[in-house]
Amino acid sequence: MSQNTRRAVLRALPLAMVSALALSAPLAAQEDPVTIGYAVSKSGPNATGAGITTIPNYELWVKEVNEAGGLEMPDGSRRPIEVVEYDDRSSAEDLVRAIERLATQDKVDLILPPWGTGGNLAIAPLMDRFGYPQLAVTSVTDMAPEFAKRWDRSFWMLGGGHDYATALVETLAAAKEAGTINDKVAMISVADGFGIDLVKAARPAFEEAGFELVYDESYPLGTSDFAAILNEVQGSGADSFVAFSYPPGSFGVTKQAMTAGFNPKVFYIGVGGAFPVYGKITEGKQEGVMSIGGVDAMSPAIEEYFAKHTSVIGNPPDSWASAITYASLEMLEEAVKRVGLDHEALAGELSTGSFDTVIGEVKLEDNQLRKLWWVGQWQGEHFVAVSPADREGAAAPVIPKPEW
Amino acid sequence: MRYLLAVLALAALATLPMVFGDYGTGMLVGLAGYVTLATSWAMFSGPTRYISLATVAFFGVGAYTVAVLNEVLPYPLVLLAAAGIGATMALLVGLSTLRLAGIYFVIFSFGLAELVRQLITWFEVNVTGTLGRYIFLDLEAKHIFWQLLALGAATLALSAWIRRSRLGLALRVIGDDETVAAHSGINLARTKLVLFVASATIITLVGAIQAPRWVYVEPSIVFNPTVSFLTVIMALLGGATRLWGPLCGAVPLFLLFEWLSARFPDHFSILLGLMFMAVVYALPDGVLAALEKFRSKGNGNSATKPAKEANA
Numbered sequence: 001m002s003q004n005t006r007r008a009v010l011r012a013l014p015l016a017m018v019s020a021l022a023l024s025a026p027l028a029a030q031e032d033p034v035t036i037g038y039a040v041s042k043s044g045p046n047a048t049g050a051g052i053t054t055i056p057n058y059e060l061w062v063k064e065v066n067e068a069g070g071l072e073m074p075d076g077s078r079r080p081i082e083v084v085e086y087d088d089r090s091s092a093e094d095l096v097r098a099i100e101r102l103a104t105q106d107k108v109d110l111i112l113p114p115w116g117t118g119g120n121l122a123i124a125p126l127m128d129r130f131g132y133p134q135l136a137v138t139s140v141t142d143m144a145p146e147f148a149k150r151w152d153r154s155f156w157m158l159g160g161g162h163d164y165a166t167a168l169v170e171t172l173a174a175a176k177e178a179g180t181i182n183d184k185v186a187m188i189s190v191a192d193g194f195g196i197d198l199v200k201a202a203r204p205a206f207e208e209a210g211f212e213l214v215y216d217e218s219y220p221l222g223t224s225d226f227a228a229i230l231n232e233v234q235g236s237g238a239d240s241f242v243a244f245s246y247p248p249g250s251f252g253v254t255k256q257a258m259t260a261g262f263n264p265k266v267f268y269i270g271v272g273g274a275f276p277v278y279g280k281i282t283e284g285k286q287e288g289v290m291s292i293g294g295v296d297a298m299s300p301a302i303e304e305y306f307a308k309h310t311s312v313i314g315n316p317p318d319s320w321a322s323a324i325t326y327a328s329l330e331m332l333e334e335a336v337k338r339v340g341l342d343h344e345a346l347a348g349e350l351s352t353g354s355f356d357t358v359i360g361e362v363k364l365e366d367n368q369l370r371k372l373w374w375v376g377q378w379q380g381e382h383f384v385a386v387s388p389a390d391r392e393g394a395a396a397p398v399i400p401k402p403e404w
Numbered sequence: 405m406r407y408l409l410a411v412l413a414l415a416a417l418a419t420l421p422m423v424f425g426d427y428g429t430g431m432l433v434g435l436a437g438y439v440t441l442a443t444s445w446a447m448f449s450g451p452t453r454y455i456s457l458a459t460v461a462f463f464g465v466g467a468y469t470v471a472v473l474n475e476v477l478p479y480p481l482v483l484l485a486a487a488g489i490g491a492t493m494a495l496l497v498g499l500s501t502l503r504l505a506g507i508y509f510v511i512f513s514f515g516l517a518e519l520v521r522q523l524i525t526w527f528e529v530n531v532t533g534t535l536g537r538y539i540f541l542d543l544e545a546k547h548i549f550w551q552l553l554a555l556g557a558a559t560l561a562l563s564a565w566i567r568r569s570r571l572g573l574a575l576r577v578i579g580d581d582e583t584v585a586a587h588s589g590i591n592l593a594r595t596k597l598v599l600f601v602a603s604a605t606i607i608t609l610v611g612a613i614q615a616p617r618w619v620y621v622e623p624s625i626v627f628n629p630t631v632s633f634l635t636v637i638m639a640l641l642g643g644a645t646r647l648w649g650p651l652c653g654a655v656p657l658f659l660l661f662e663w664l665s666a667r668f669p670d671h672f673s674i675l676l677g678l679m680f681m682a683v684v685y686a687l688p689d690g691v692l693a694a695l696e697k698f699r700s701k702g703n704g705n706s707a708t709k710p711a712k713e714a715n716a
Binding site: 042043044045085086087088089090091092093094096097098100101103104105117118121122124125130143191192193196197200218220221 | 425426427429430431433434437522525526528529530533534535536538545614617618619620621622624625628630631662665666669670672673
């Protein structure tokens with residue numbers, strides 16, 4: 001390159017940059033954007049959960065809102081969303097700092113919650129101090145009622161371990177009454193906050209319902225070989241196998257059951273069962289497997305949500321917390337439309353208003369979402385909700401489960 | 405005069421939370437935490453050259469102690485208890501492992517964090533039946549910063565004192581050649597043990613002091629191995645054999661990571677790995693040593709170099 005042409009390029013470059021800026025400027029200046037910040041785990045152990053349930057829904061929602069012209073304000077004007085995102089590296093300390101940064105440095109208009117029970121609890125006191133409403137979706141905790149009282153702008157939307165465990169026991173008790181399964185249950189649980197919460201609630205509930213726990217063991221998080229456990233379970237004579245497991249353990253125990261030809265009448269696993277990838281794990285033989293969550297597969301809103309999630313993100317959402325995460329964003333959008341961005345008014349509206357979302361009409365009770373699906377089952381292409389059985393949209397459980 | 409300066413500097417640092425806002429104070433907490441971690445890590449690992457990846461084992465124990473005891477004991481006693489538990493654990497671990505050489509110690513120290521995590525999990529699952537504990541202490545970021553600042557200053561003072569004492573000399577001899585050290589009458593095991601316990605106790609306290617920021621604590625949160633890795637890389641970057649080395653590594657790296665998490669939220673792991681390689685290959689003795697080498701080369705005066713090294 002000769003001296004001259006290089007100079008020409010150097011001179012042209014700023015010009016090009018300026019003109020590019022000038023072209024994009026009218027677009028940005030049109031409306032003052034609404035800044036929405038979040039810190040999620042993009043690396044470290046929490047990245048998997050955040051990557052399945054939280055981040056895709058945030059991205060999907062922001063894209064949709066901006067394509068529609070932005071967030072609608074009470075006066076009918078629309079303001080585009082500008083996202084400020086941080087990676088918390090799965091560290092509570094980094095997460096807390098990121099929230100301080102979002103609130104006091106970036107001064108964002110709204111903050112979306114991180115993934116996980118621990119993360120949501122870590123930021124709750126700060127969100128409260130800075131006055132931001134917190135839609136804590138992906139936190140399963142039996143202490144939700146107390147937390148909602150302690151931090152009155154926090155909203156807890158995924159129930160507690162107790163809810164999931166007792167609903168499962170009810171579902172199995174109904175099958176036992178009907179004579180489809182015997183009264184023996186084999187139960188394993190992951191030695192982790194989640195597994196313990198569920199197993200602690202399940203033990204007395206099973207006993208009360210007249211079940212006998214013929215096998216009840218916990219295994220460490222990270223266990224990948226379930227051969228020995230399933231061997232013992234197979235010899236226990238139980239019709240129902242319950243694993244309060246966590247991925248990848250949920251997948252490992254499934255694989256092992258398929259390899260060993262273990263075919264209990266009820267096969268229940270914990271987190272991971274409602275993931276879209278579960279069909280691949282079982283090579284398409286997931287029919288009849290029960291797990292946490294579920295969706296009303298007959299609902300057109302859910303169907304549409306699954307379709308757009310698949311086309312925008314590239315894969316379908318999970319059938320437990322994804323739709324609820326998306327619904328929480330719809331609630332936020334609607335609440336902003338009704339009362340604007342003032343945090344106090346927003347929190348009040350979220351707490352008392354009722355909202356039309358993908359999971360149907362949502363009205364929080366004491367800042368908690370209680371209308372949830374507790375037990376689901378793979379039936380055909382969908383992971384459908386089976387409990388609570390009396391709620392509209394529930395499918396009848398298929399027991400016994402067909403063989404692998 | 406030097407003491408006066410130190411006190412003044414400390415006082416100035418303590419007023420920083422008033423100058424910066426909430427986010428600034430949060431940064432100060434992180435900075436003070438990592439400076440203290442890296443300095444106390446280097447207190448043992450620098451002179452002995454035992455690379456310990458057990459930082460998070462002690463850090464996590466400290467945090468967990470606070471989570472268990474915060475409702476039954478007054479806060480100062482909780483901190484004392486954490487220090488006691490950390491010291492006892494370090495004593496047991498040190499007695500059984502400090503005879504291991506080089507690479508075996510690295511592997512063991514890495515396994516220790518996992519071992520402690522599994523032990524706590526086992527205990528919680530089988531004995532108490534709860535996993536995941538809450539810390540509702542009324543401590544703001546600035547209170548946590550002040551505690552960490554005090555601990556950090558104490559750590560630096562202790563490090564400086566050890567360097568001048570017979571203990572520091574003994575450690576340097578051990579680091580250079582264990583056989584020579586043993587022949588010159590140094591009690592290898594005891595010297596290493598004392599330093600290991602001191603360093604681990606400080607690390608335990610850092611975890612204990614920081615824990616109230618997280619409200620909810622469970623083993624997978626407090627035994628995050630990244631803490632161990634970051635501590636090592638910070639100390640090595642600055643230079644683990646120098647008093648101010650770890651601080652000079654911790655401050656820029658912490659700020660860099662903070663900047664990266666905002667600028668490149670999707671690439672943290674890759675950048676961390678690259679950084680590791682850069683430090684090990686390009687700056688094996690740390691930034692301070694590299695700067696000194698650069699300066700002495702510039703002066704064309706290599707005669708002062710050995711004297712400086714002996715000083716370091």
